[in-house]
Amino acid sequence: MGGSHSAYSVHRVPLDSRAVHIYTDGSCFRNPGGSSGCAAIVQYPEHLSREDEQIVDFGCSESSNNRMELLACICALRWIRLNSPWPDVSRVQIITDSRYVKDNIIRAQSWRKNDWRNLYGEPVENSDLWRSFLSAFKNASMTVHFEWTPGKKTPILREIDKAAKTAAKRGGTDIDRGFKSGTVARSLFPGAATRFVATGQTAVIRPYRHRPIKKSEWKVRFNVFSEESGKYIASCYALVSPELATGLHRQHGYRVRFNNDPNYPQIVELVEEVSIPNRMTP
Template sequence: MKVEIYSDGSARGNPDGPGGYGVVLRYVDSKGVAHEKEISAGYDKTTNNRMELMGAIKGLEALNRPCEVEMYSDSKYVISAFNEGWIPKWIMNGWKTAGKKPVKNVELWKRLLAAAEPHKIKWNWVKGHAGHPENERCDQLATAAADGNPATLLHDDGGDLK
């Protein structure tokens, strides 16, 4: 099955403000019927990069079988990590950067790798806030989640955000 996943993350007052992610999944079934699903959630204190990662994670975790995935994100942090080979280098260096510093958000990177493992994924960067309809919708979902009622926001304790 071929699936398109669009994801975005948002944080207000990065790094200690509320944040959220938004995801749009789209596929056409064997009968030619288009299906779409939207996913979002907000957190009380988080970072933009964590929310960008969570969008990609939640999109992939929503799939219930191996798929061919076109992943779209405006996060160069996420897309470049795959397309420019950062992740294998981090792993080879014990999850340290080229500058010998610990990779930030390592638990989310590991979760993303686990979610990506059964799929064949093409990682595509799209320019944010440039009129791309699905990216704009993901941004709306992410910012609405970040701006949600504080009582409904989840707590990002720096753990795995499950």
């Protein structure tokens, strides 16, 4: 990037006592699609003799945790542009505990060059916010470094966590216009869905969430059912055309055929609807 900005990175390093520190966090109840919010609190270096202040307080009726974590950083960058510089402050450190931000911030430029697709050609989720992030970073008007910290181990980290949850609980005041809710039910497995290993096979699935990523592609999350064991064995995702997506109803069972690309799994055919249990079996 031009100007005095560093390359994109997220570090876990000691904080600079002469820098302005901005703590960010996001929250979503019933993630994704539930009441959501994000917050940011700025701490000034001691030589400025200024009190901490909350600079972001955003609450909406529906979004996702990842979007709120990222939006908090975007809002912080925009605030920097409007409020900097400060005497004897050479940089700003934005502190996040989001692994989503940590893992993807360095990839954003490559996604943009690849028409918002990842290394394997899959469309990138939340590309609207990543566009905004790149623009806000470029125009922040001074050097900004992102720092990653795990957990809520200090008073300020607990404070920003509370502020984000308060905004999410309030919800409704603001609107996340880029959020596409799709249809949502609960997975039978905890944790995030993993990429389905597509090798041209057919499989029985129970969709629990699908939403548009691009006009021509939807992302479907589903539980995989093993007919051999009579049990659900995984939570996965694949891409699908809008036409096929409309036929994959939540909590129904389907035998589907996949393409032959484990790095870019796609459902290419809905073979038939099948009867499957709607809960985990012992």
